[in-house]
Amino acid sequence: MRTRQQFNCDMKKLEIVLLCATVSLWKPHGVCGECVAETLSEFDAGFCHGGLEVIYPELTIGVCRIIPREQRDKISGEWGPPQVQLTHAEEGKTYALMMVDPDAPSRCNPTQAHWRHWLVADIVGSDLKNGDFKGSVLSEYRRPTPPKNTGLHRYQFMLFEQPADKPLGLSQEESSSLGKWDTEAFMKRFGLGTPLAAVQFLTQNPKD
Known part of the structure; x- marks a missing residue:
């Protein structure tokens, strides 16, 4: 069967x-x-909503897209954490941002999904509105580095409104590994609900 x-x-x-x-x-x-x-397939394009922008030195991602081949080396090996902006963020609210790869080690065999690439809590709305936030980094930014011969990977950024009475944190088990992160359990544990805004890009190993 x-x-x-x-x-x-x-x-x-x-x-x-x-x-x-x-x-x-x-x-x-x-x-x-x-x-x-x-x-980009219709399914992948439909992930993006809410006006979230991810800004790298030579690349602004405001809609779902595939990274051009000439920029894959830079996004995988040169550029650090991007700026993230939501121009209609509310100044009196606090937000949380996660970045994950649901295609680890490959989209056809995602046994390590979701691979955590970045997790930031306590983002002040006014800073998010300006695209220059600090926040509490719960998981350091890790560049997108898809393994060779695994095709395109999705890298998803999801923004949540953070409940005022629930400080976010990773459990000891979650902190010990980046792979197999249960994002749904994490969202449920802290009452994050569905993402207010989300955007994703697709890229693959620059040497493929």
Whole structure:
């Protein structure tokens, strides 16, 4: 009997075949061993909402997108934590930000999802509005570094309104590992609810 993961991968292969047959300009990368056009799917594009902007030195990400090949070296090896801005953030509120990779080690085999790349709490609304916040760093920023031959990875930024009566923190078990982070359990534990705003970019190993 096929597992749900096998079924999902088979469906992905079918999508890939159709995509490669209909898109004339494509560049191959591995997903379940097949070729894929570097075109954002409707599913991936639909993740972004709320006007959140992630700002790197030469790149502003305000909508879901794929990182251009010429900038993958920089985002993986040079650029540090981006500025994050929400122009309509409320000055009297406090926010929390998480960045995760749900495709670790690959989208077809995400056994290490979610991989935690950044977690910041106690972000003051006025600072978030200006795109220059400090906050309490609960998990240091780690650059997107997808393994070779694993295709495109999604890197998701999610912003939450932080309840005033619940200081955020990682458990000892969560702090001991970046992989297999149960984001839903974390959100539920602190009453974060659904993200107020979210944005994601896709990139892959620069040497692929």
